Amino acid sequence: MTVPPEELELAAAFPPAERDRWREMVKGVLRRSGAATEDTPLDEIEGLLARESYDGVPIAALYTRDDAPPGRPGLAPYVREVRPDGEGIAGWDVRQRHAHPDPAVTRAAVLADLENGATSIWLRLGDTGMPVAGLAEALRDVLLDLAPVVLDAGERAGEAAEAFLALAAERGNAPDVSGNLGADPLGLAARTGAPGSLDEAAALAVRCVRDFPGLRAVVADGTPYHDAGGSDAEELGAAVAAGVAYLRALTAAGLSVAEAFGQIEFRLAVSADQFSSIAKLRAARRLWARVAEVSGASEGTAARVHAVTSSAMMTRRDPWVNMLRTTIAAFAAGAGGADAVTVQPFDARLGLPDDFARRIARNTQTLLLEESSLARVVDPAGGSWYAESLTEGLAQAAWTWFTEIEKAGGLAAALDSGLVAGRLAATWERRRRDIARRKAPLTGVSEYPNLAEALPEREPAPSAADDGEPRGGLPVVTYARDFExxxxxxxxxxxxxxxxxxxxxxxxxxxxxxxxxxxxxxxxxxxxxxxxxxxxxxxxxxxxxxxxxxxxxxxxxxxxxxxxxxxxxxxxxxxxxxxxxxxxxxxxxxxxxxxxxxxxxxxxxxxxxxxx
The missing domain is CATH 3.40.50.280 (Cobalamin-binding domain)
Structure with missing residues (x-):
């Protein structure tokens, strides 16, 4: 058998490409458009095409081998995925979200999802979802030792966790149950302004380590910062700050460093900005590996990441375009190495999704996994010099923001002082201006709108603000809101x-x-x-x-x-x-x-x- 060389010289038959020759050709194009003149120096040409992200990360016009840092999959800092080269790829966890207030309806929807491609369930409980008392009914048909269950109960996280643990114990599934209890007191504070209990989250983590070894207790959720209009680095920095706060609380409660790391899962938003979303997930692993390094943690502490398609990018107008947005976002999640992916139904902005919308959301992932075979490639972005450079730049910007939060006393103090809110508001205003000027176009809304469209009707989703009481916390924005x-x-x-x-x-x-x-x-x-x-x-x-x-x-x-x-x-x-x-x-x-x-x-x- 012929063994192929480690590096294939695929361009050997082509003449060598020189950077200055490329610059000369680009200069010719820019001269015709008026962006450059005959006197423009060649070394300034690339700068005319460069731009910056909302995080100040430079986006160059050309990337080369010099922009690709070394690294291999399966090794710290896990930028190139947690799975090593050659490992069999089973794919990511297809996690479907449910928030219907009727437990019987949720039960039927959960069963339909698990029978048709979903591999885990994410339940929204409490004021913005199903009553905690309906948990047993909703999960009646679910084999808890086979299908992971993730809870999201906000202020009722402790109550929901107790109900789920009791159900698992009653069924005799304690050793084999998996998922996450969803304790996220800092995320609760970010969303609602309500003070969460780190001690309660730590106590749940201790119980999981002791009695439910396959279950995690804590989520470090970055989506509240994304939903408030924040940038990728701002979301990452806040999520890492939450993770560090949870590490401190869990180790103070008696867990070892390794056990504490094993109890935390990150939740991050992915959007139709494909490369930025890929880089965000890769940078998240890079950042968490650095935290593990300075914490003295052993190997095997790579960040577990749950990617969720962005709520902020979803539109009420021409909602069918949301199918395209979420497909791109789901691809980015898979290419970025997410461990679990949730695709929001295209009608999420209209109310509770119907069966068709949930089916499309589910099948989007099935197509990527089964037809596109995306998960069979370890770190698909690894060959892109642009992706590598963007990952590193984003990680640096996020680490800078994380250290600023730490200097302010940690995430809880930064939320209380308004530091986080002020930073996110400034970023949102910049993005909002770009949307208003259609520099950040929204298909079907700011571009190519359909005035004759008939929007589908949906049952209203439960809201924590239905009682008329004002809610605190960070604002929730959508990119299309001004046009809509x-x-x-x-x-x-x-x-x-x-x-x-x-x-x-x-x-x-x-x-x-x-x-x-x-x-x-x-x-x-x-x-x-x-x-x-x-x-x-x-x-x-x-x-x-x-x-x-x-x-x-x-x-x-x-x-x-x-x-x-x-x-x-x-x-x-x-x-x-x-x-x-x-x-x-x-x-x-x-x-x-x-x-x-x-x-x-x-x-x-x-x-x-x-x-x-």
Whole structure:
């Protein structure tokens, strides 16, 4: 048998690629776009294409072998997965989430999931899910020694844990039961402002080590920080800070360092930003390995990571696009080496998911595992110099944030002082501006909206705020909320008046000249629920709207824009937009790529008499 070389020279037949030659070719492209000139030095070309993430991690235009740090799968710091090369890959844990308040409905849904691809169950209990008293009914058909169960009960974590442990003991499954009791007092404080008990979490961990060896007790949940608009590094840093606080509490309760590490599972959000999500999971293992190193822990303390598709990225409008978002996120979770993955149903923002939505969420993972064979490759991102560099940069940024939290007295103190909230709020405002300017596009919402869509109806999900009492903790944001609020105003206006708000697109010149900008303007206005009608400026008087937008090329604007604006004003226009950046007599302002679309749409709805 021929043994292949350790390194395949796949590019041996091609001429050598030189960085300066690449820069010269890129410079030629940038010169044509006006971003560079003949005098621009070659060593500045890459900088013209570079950018930074919300964490300040540089995103370069080109990565090479020099950007790939050494490392192998299965070895600390576990960046390249916990599983070593050559190990048989069974795949990750397909973890389906349930939050229906009716235990009988949950019981049927749980059974359907476990019979059709799910390998573990995540139960939301308490005020935002099923009553704790219904736990036994919901799990009546579940073999606890085969299907791991993860609890998420918030303020009722202790009560839910006791109920589950009693059920396991009653069935005689104590030695074989697996899953996680979901104790996360710091995550509770982050979400609700309610003080959680580290002592209670530690006591549960001690019981698990003593009586339920296959069960974990504690979750270090990073999703509250993601859901508040935080960056990847901010989520990671806070999650690691929570993990360190739990390590201290568990060892103080009598567990060894190794036992304490074995009781903690991380929960992190993955989004449609594929590479950032992959890097986040890889960086999480890197960070936790560093904590293990300074704690004097032995081998086998790699972070166990439960990846959940982002709630913040999900939309109410055009919710079917959420299937695509969650597919990308699930792929990133698998490629990033997640131990367990939860795909949220596409209708999660509309209420309780129906059977179809849960089936699609489940089958998304089945496709990745069984048809794409994603889990059969150890560390798929390991060959990407970009992924390696992004992982390291993200880990460094997260560690810096973690140390800042520690200097503030730990995560509990940082939450109480407002340090965490202030940092997340600043990041959210930056992201919010990018969304408003459509630099971070949301398909079906800020781009390519469907004003004729009929949203599916869903049963409302239980909410902790149903009693009318204010809740503390970090805010919960969704990326689409500003655009969706404008769509809601448009819907209310249409229901009250029988017609949607409308803007007239005054097109100048031949179709080939004005189509590009007319299409751009129509797409922008529709993102705010404003329909458009196009025609020559002379047709404005019969359009039934007081707002117009002139659309054509810069050349035509120079010849006709001022006259067109005057014609529109004479016909009763109270606002005249112009599709483009130029300033022309009679036009109030321009709409263009990078403009503040939210501001444009709010102004337009106001001019159209649409109430807030």
């Amino acid at each position: 609020a404008l769509r809601d105003r448009s819907d209310a206006h249409a229901e009250a008046t029988g017609a949607r708000p409308r803007v007239f697109l005054a097109t100048l010149g031949p179709v080939a000249v004005h189509t590009a900008r007319a299409s751009f303007a129509a797409n922008l206005f529709q993102a705010g629920g404003i329909e458009t009608v196009a025609g020559a400026p002379e047709e404005f008087g019969t359009s039934g709207t007081p707002v117009a937008c002139i659309c054509s090329s810069d050349k035509v604007y120079g010849e006709q824009a001022a006259d067109a604006a005057r014609l529109l004003r004479d016909a009763g226009a109270v606002k005249v937009w112009l599709a483009g950046k130029g300033t022309y007599e009679g036009a109030d302002a321009g709409v263009y790529a990078g403009c503040d679309a939210i501001e444009v749409l709010e102004t337009t709805l106001h001019d159209l008499g649409v109430s807030e």
